Amino acid sequence: MAHTIKLHDLEFTPYLSEDKLRAIVSEVAGRINHKYEGKTPLFVVVLNGAFMFASDLLKEVSFDCEISFLRVSSYRGTSSTGEVKELMPIGTDVTDRDVILVEDIVDTGKTMGEVMAKMKLEGARSVSVCTLLFKPDAFQGSYTVDYIGVEIPDRFVVGYGLDYDGLGRNLPSLYQIKPNT
Numbered sequence: 001m002a003h004t005i006k007l008h009d010l011e012f013t014p015y016l017s018e019d020k021l022r023a024i025v026s027e028v029a030g031r032i033n034h035k036y037e038g039k040t041p042l043f044v045v046v047l048n049g050a051f052m053f054a055s056d057l058l059k060e061v062s063f064d065c066e067i068s069f070l071r072v073s074s075y076r077g078t079s080s081t082g083e084v085k086e087l088m089p090i091g092t093d094v095t096d097r098d099v100i101l102v103e104d105i106v107d108t109g110k111t112m113g114e115v116m117a118k119m120k121l122e123g124a125r126s127v128s129v130c131t132l133l134f135k136p137d138a139f140q141g142s143y144t145v146d147y148i149g150v151e152i153p154d155r156f157v158v159g160y161g162l163d164y165d166g167l168g169r170n171l172p173s174l175y176q177i178k179p180n181t
């Protein structure tokens with residue numbers, strides 16, 4: 001049974017269990033399988049946070065696909081810096097490809113917006129976004145987030161790939177920052 005945890009100076013309470021996450025991931029995979037059957041899209045996993053979600057999601061994808069990785073950074077502590085930096089380029093030609101970006105969380109939407117623009121600039125035929133978590137109250141983007149696992153309130157979460165200043169990525173379930181911290 002998960003319990004309250006402390007990472008650096010902050011406390012976090014259990015939010016979404018492993019079972020719940022599994023069900024959410026399967027449901028998203030089902031929707032993607034339905035849409036891309038017969039095509040060979042390129043999944044671009046946005047590191048670091050999406051590694052665990054991507055690993056579980058892609059095991060349930062039933063059509064031919066390619067997988068690449070892109071590493072960007074926009075966060076310090078528990079708030080976005082507003083500046084998206086590319087730390088590791090994708091290294092795959094996206095010209096005329098149907099690209100599906102895989103993200104752990106879309107918060108303000110700035111990171112995804114910039115990555116989408118970059119893919120289009122590089123000649124992708126289509127760019128879709130698949131995110132495990134979506135914070136509708138924080139979202140400022142003017143694009144559609146095609147596949148959303150679950151909508152969550154605008155509170156900081158860790159676990160299942162997501163970190164707080166480097167810690168918490170290895171946790172198998174999701175935790176939410178404790179109220180009043």
Ligand code: 5GP
Nearest residue numbers: 049080106107108109110111156157162163
């Ligand atoms: P955006 O550009 O949409 O504001 O932020 C996206 C990135 O910020 C995500 O890829 C993720 O790394 C980070 N982020 C946003 N919200 C959270 C959160 O609640 N917890 C953690 N750990 N990272 C977050």
